[in-house]
Amino acid sequence: MNLKLIVIFLLMLCLGSFALAETNTVNKDSTAVDSIAPPAPVTMFKAFDTPNDHGHSITLNWQLSADDGAGQNSVLQYQIYRWVPYLMDSLTTLRKAMTTVKEEEIKRGHEKVLKKEMRSLKKEYNAVLKELPSAHKAYPNNGYWKEVGKVPAGTKSYKNTGSKEKESQDYLPDLTDFYYRVDAVTKDSTVRASSKVFGPVQCSGQWFNTGRIPVLVAVILFTFLTIYFVEKAKNGAKLYVRPLSGIEAVDDAIGRATEMGRPILYILGLGSVADIATIASFTILSRVAKQVAEYQTELLVPTYDPLVMAVAQEVVKSAYLDAGRPDDYKEDTVHFVTQSQFAYVAAVNGIMLRELPATNIYMGVFFAESLILAETGALAGSIQIAGTDQIAQIPFFIVACDYTLIGEELYAASAYLGREPLLLGSLKAQDYAKALVIILAIIGLIMSNFGWTQFTDLFKVAN
Amino acid sequence: MDLGTFLWTTFAVFLTMATFSFLYKDNPFYKFAEHLVVGVSAGYFVVILWFNGLIPNLFQRLADGDWYLLWLNSSKPWYIIPAILGIMMWARFSKKYAWLSRWPMALYIGISTGLAIPLTMSNQVNKQLYATMVKIDWAHFFGHGSFNLLDTTSGFSQLIIFVGTIASLIYFFFSKAHKGVFGAVAKFGIWTLMIGFGASFGFTVMARISLFINRMQDVKDWGKVAFNYSGNNQNYSVWFPIVFWLFILFVIAYIIYEIGYYLRSRTNKA
Structure with missing residues (x-):
């Protein structure tokens, strides 16, 4: 009997300790959750x-x-x-x-x-x-x-x-x-x-982004400079533009093509009709086409963008008209190739090797194709003149072409060739704007180093 | 690799080689590859323009209108305007109405230029000018920690960048001849630019070399799969070497033709 009582007691003790352990575990958990007190609000x-x-x-x-x-x-x-x-x-x-x-x-x-x-x-x-x-x-x-x-x-x-x-x-x-x-x-x-x-x-849109006031001021200033110099050029003032070797070489290159009886290949690049470099290139194309028409040399303009093709056709057509040879203009002088970058390159390379142009002119926006085009042109023995505002592509043109217009020289070239008051005036305005930028940068550097950041903050533009 | 896949990958390798054959001279293989890629890309872009351009941007937006009402009853009838401008471009095919195509072009160029002016002024003038007005790190003028002229964040580097920027800007000054002190500064500017161009050139050439290596690895992998019948290549098929040797025969035939052409031209010259 005693033994039975002892066994029952021991069993109860075991069960009790299990239950106690379980309760303890639960308590432990709840203590862990409760230990995080609500934080203070913002x-x-x-x-x-x-x-x-x-x-x-x-x-x-x-x-x-x-x-x-x-x-x-x-x-x-x-x-x-x-x-x-x-x-x-x-x-x-x-x-x-x-x-x-x-x-x-x-x-x-x-x-x-x-x-x-x-x-x-x-x-x-x-x-x-x-x-x-x-x-x-x-x-x-x-x-x-x-x-x-x-x-x-x-x-x-x-x-x-x-x-x-x-x-x-x-x-x-x-x-x-x-x-x-x-x-x-x-x-x-x-x-x-x-x-x-x-x-x-409530939210609403704003008509004016006050964070961009510096841009507005700069645009207004530049507009005034442009108007001033354009008017000056229109009034017959002689505006000096330093000679650019690359552009002076264009005339020689056209002459060379005429003497050799070979065509001139003009590449407008991969840019759209709205790119500034492409617009500058149209001016140069106009000048080249006019001379080509006068010398009765062949001109080839394969294009990448359909709209660029349409504008280039108009430009070349007008140039032939200006040269007094509208009948010499052929519709397929400016033609569309494709809108795939490397397929375009393959086609232009083919033209270079088959037509063997005496002169290749690359003016506009270029990307990875620049070196491939310029190398093939060099291989074909053509005189090559290039100009682009794509900084990453300029090195390739420099190594593979005879003359290269670096960045802004391309825009200057269009003014230099055209000699129109509008272009010359805007070029002059650009020069004066650059001078202003140089002066402001020097003042800004000095101010910034003296801790007067109020001046530099005037030029900060919001995104 | 089944025969179909093999044929297509072989074709890709063939086109790679055909394109590289251009380095020798213009030849029928290159011409084939060139015409193929131009034709395929032109066709491809027509389809892309149709499905990614016209359908989602025009047709789907006018879809809830009725054609017999010229889609004017659709919820976005203003999309008809760009559609009309697009159609006006087709007037180029008529000599009489070709002038109509100038309108959409003028609109496009005008809008794009208008948008470009503030953007260019902001990104290429204002922001760069602001970034140029730096506070020179005089405390670490010759490097952080130790003397290091290659430390791009040292005060010395900051000063070099500033002077280089100013000198480069002076190089692009067209209203004055590059003579005297002005010419010397402009020369320093063009030197700065050339150093930058050199670095950029080297960097891109490395990238091109890696592209070439990648392509050659593809060619190598193709050969491994197609001809490694001695190993555990279960993909091997007897058709692979047959296609390959046919291709080699083709190339040999062309080389013989080229030699014959060369000899004939020499005889004619003589």
């Missing part, structure tokens, strides 16, 4: 429309929580919440429906039923969009807090930027009331402290 929280932008963006600033990097040092990150009305979910549903219909339209062709459905969905979508400002005004009813971003501890600001596209998923409407709050979050995401809610705040 202070001085404010939200405002992001300045100098196109709208659809709110900037949030705050002072760090007292437990961020100090105090309990428990803040790991800040989570930013925006109050969103339920109506936004309706927009998401409608957006999804529209995407489905659009996909179906692509699959099945533009069926009338789908078109009708799309139209009604868009109508509904626009109607919901119209209600959006009033739904935001209904805060705190009919909505919820949505996390819009998070930043690591130590960060004091966040920019909530959305899309301007109404159909976009992150559309952030302008002139609509928004409410924000920032949560200081510890390693246990349930232990956090929310800031006071800030709102209403």
Whole structure:
């Protein structure tokens, strides 16, 4: 009996100790969770429309929580919440429906039923969009807090930027009331402290970016300089431009081609018609084409861009007309090759080896093809003159061509060749602007080294 | 590697060799590769323009309108304007209405230039000017820690960059002849530019060499897969050497033709 009692007692003791151990474990865990005390919330929280932008963006600033990097040092990150009305979910549903219909339209062709459905969905979508400002005004009813971003501890600001596209998923409407709050979050995401809610705040676009005033001043100054020198040139003032060996070689190169009875190859590069280097190249092409027409030499202009081709055709045509030989102009003098970079190179290389031009002129925007073209031209024994504003490609032209116009020399060349008051005037304006830049840079360096940064800050431009 | 894959990779290797044959002289292999790549790229870009340009940027945006109303009832009818401008470019094919194509071109150039002016002024003048006005690090004038003239952040380097920038700008001054002190500074400017160009040249040549090595590795890997029948190459097929030797025969035939051509031209000259 005693033995039985002892066994029962021992069994109970074992079970009791197991139970105790389990309870202890639970207690231990709960102690671990409870050990994180809620952190202090962020202070001085404010939200405002992001300045100098196109709208659809709110900037949030705050002072760090007292437990961020100090105090309990428990803040790991800040989570930013925006109050969103339920109506936004309706927009998401409608957006999804529209995407489905659009996909179906692509699959099945533009069926009338789908078109009708799309139209009604868009109508509904626009109607919901119209209600959006009033739904935001209904805060705190009919909505919820949505996390819009998070930043690591130590960060004091966040920019909530959305899309301007109404159909976009992150559309952030302008002139609509928004409410924000920032949560200081510890390693246990349930232990956090929310800031006071800030709102209403609205975003809107600005017509003028005040951060770019220095650019405006520079443009106005440069415009005045240009107008002044253009007028001066128009009034017959002799404006000196130092000779550029590369440009003076153009005349000789055209003469050489005429003597040899071989064509002149003019490459406008890979730039678009809007690139400044391509525009400068058109002026040089005009001059070359005029001389070519006078000497009755053949001109070849293979182009990469269809629009460049169209403009080049006009330029060459006008040059032939100016030279008094409109009948000598051939439509295929300027022709399109392809818009693939290396395929274009392959084709031009082929022209160089088959037509054996006496002169190759490369003027415009060039990329990786510059060395391949210039090397092939050198191999074919042509005189080569190049000019580009692509700094990375200039070295290749320097080593493989007879003459190279470096960067701005290309723009100067067009003025030098054309001798038109408009171009000469703008070249002079550029020179004076450069002189101004040199003076300002020297003054700025001195000021900066004396710690007077107010002067240098005048030239700071916002992105 | 199945036969289809083998044929295509062999073709790629053939085109690589055909392109390199240009280093010898212009020849039918190069001509073939050149015409192939030009033709394929031209066709490819037409398709790209259609599917990545016209369809998403024009047709899909006007899709909810009706053609018999000239898409004016679509939700974005303003997309018809660029479409019309695009069509006007086609007027070039008519001698009578070719002038119409100048309108879209003028608009395009005008808008692009207008956009480029503030951007260029901001990026190439204002920002660079601001970056030039640096505070020279006098405390570390000859390097951080020890004397090191190659330390790019030392005060000495900062000063060299500043002087080089000013001298380079002076080189691009076109209103004054490069003579006397002005000429000497301009010369220093062009030297600075040339040092920069030299470094850039060397860097790019290294990149090109690595491209060449990459291509040669492809050729080597192709050979390994195709002809390594002695090893554990289960992909090996008897067709591989047959295609290869056919190709070699082709090249030999061309070489014989070239030699014959050379001899004939010598006889004619004599």
